Amino acid sequence: MAELDRVIHEPARLSIVAILAAVQEADFLYLLKATELTKGNLSTHLAKLEEVGYVEIEKAFRGKIPLTLARLTPQGMAALKSYRKEMTALLKVPKRSRASLTRSLAAAPQKA
């Protein structure tokens, strides 16, 4: 079994990467609302994703309001695809095992 990408495997970062995969770019506020993380948490996870090159951060200003724009890099998109593939393979239970599991569950005594 291939090693899972620990950077993406973390739920909060997975959520950020999944959201960014669906959009061209999004600002900090949008990600904050979509992920329901706290500001500090989101900042930390974005910094980690930027550090490994999965996310590109651009600091700008809209008027006097600071604007933090985030985009998924091609490397980040490839990492997400690879992670999804590995997880799908991991969760795929062979048919025979599935049938045996179903039989075992059916035979097990039911709790009241």
Add this chain to the structure above:
Amino acid sequence: MWSANGIDELTVGLLMSVIGGGLLLIAPYFILVCALAVGLTLKKVKARLIFPRTGYVVFRPAPSRIWIFVAFQGLAAAMSVGTVYWRSGWPDLSRAWGPGFGFVFAVILLWGGVAYRLPHFLWLAGLSLLLGAVTFAARAKIDGVLWVMAGVGVAMALDGALRMKRFLRTHPVLEGQHG
């Protein structure tokens, strides 16, 4: 939900009203000026009212198959109308423009309503059919298309405006959220 703020309905509705109304008035400059004004105004509305509440986001372009479906509907309608005119021996069906357009537009709205789970598109589809029938009863010819377009456009813009009003009331601006 992506349509919760009503901005898309407002944009499309206003543009349809402008195009339909402008062609009815035979005022191409009116269409051009109004379309530009609508575009610029809604861009400002988005930046000042919507993005501070939802955050700024640019979605990836819609998959091309949506446009294939829409183009196919338009092509089918155009071919039907063209055939009617080409076969000169056929009865005069010029009154069918309004109901025809109303029907095609209703199908598009119905599809959009079901595919994207937007129930308010269903009553707009009903209105499109109704307006098509009204233009037929009123013996409108090709201008029936424009009446349907303007009518559905106004309804869509009103719907979008109401949705936006509700959205602005229920989503206050959160200060200092930009990290």
